[in-house]
Amino acid sequence: MSSRHTKRSTNAPTRIVLFNKPYDVLTQFTDQEGRETLKSYIPIKDIYAAGRLDRDSEGLLVLTNDGKLQHRLADPKNKTSKTYWVQVEGDISDEAIIALRNGVELKDGMTAPAQVERINEPSLWPRNPPVRFRKNIPTSWLSMTITEGRNRQVRRMTAHVGFPTLRLVRYRIGNWTIDGIPNGQYVDISAPSKKI
Structure with missing residues (x-):
């Protein structure tokens, strides 16, 4: 069917x-x-x-x-904003956050600027299966708001600045x-x- x-x-x-x-x-x-x-x-x-x-x-x-x-x-032409809670590998640097805010160059072109803030780990349900952590490597949580809808965009953006996404939760679409x-x-x- x-x-x-x-x-x-x-x-x-x-x-x-x-x-x-x-x-x-x-x-x-x-x-x-x-x-x-x-x-x-x-x-x-x-x-x-x-x-x-x-x-x-x-x-x-x-x-x-x-x-x-x-x-x-x-x-994507309608630019509906979407907010994601993003857990990345590593203690993300100010430089990486600034780069994400300004937009980064991906294979399919420059991304629009994103709203990016460090956040405390949100209170979430356990993921099944759990995220695989690497020992002795910290993680960071971000709130990222984008208005584009490119394929796997948030993951590609954080990887581009050197902090791969471990867990991605969409918190908001529009209102x-x-x-x-x-x-x-x-x-x-x-x-x-x-x-x-």
Whole structure:
């Protein structure tokens, strides 16, 4: 079965679901290779992910039946801001943070400037499997906000400045966050009176 997108009929109300995606889950409902998908977590038909979140990343995923909303959130031209909590290997330097803030040169061109701050380790669910740490090498946590949607962009940016990403959690998309949504759970924020 394919997970092809179907157009929402004009009388079907907009459905918006916020999902806190676990590690190692694909952001689609079917997979020919038998890997874990959204189907294991979300029993709602005819909604699709607005944008991607890599299998090895965690956190906020917005799903909707509204093609225009999906396009608005996913299309890089619309510059929807997204905030990630990023655990990197090493005690990240001020120079590396400044470079990330200014934008770095990747193979597909210069990135736009990012908002980057050091943060204390956030209170998160345990990852399964756990992140593999190297003994005697510290780690740092960053909050990174970007407005582009390049493939694996945050990971490529931190690697470029010499601090590989160990764990990546998307905290925010636009005005939506994972606050109050346990990992592996979803919240339907569609208007309660609008049933499909």
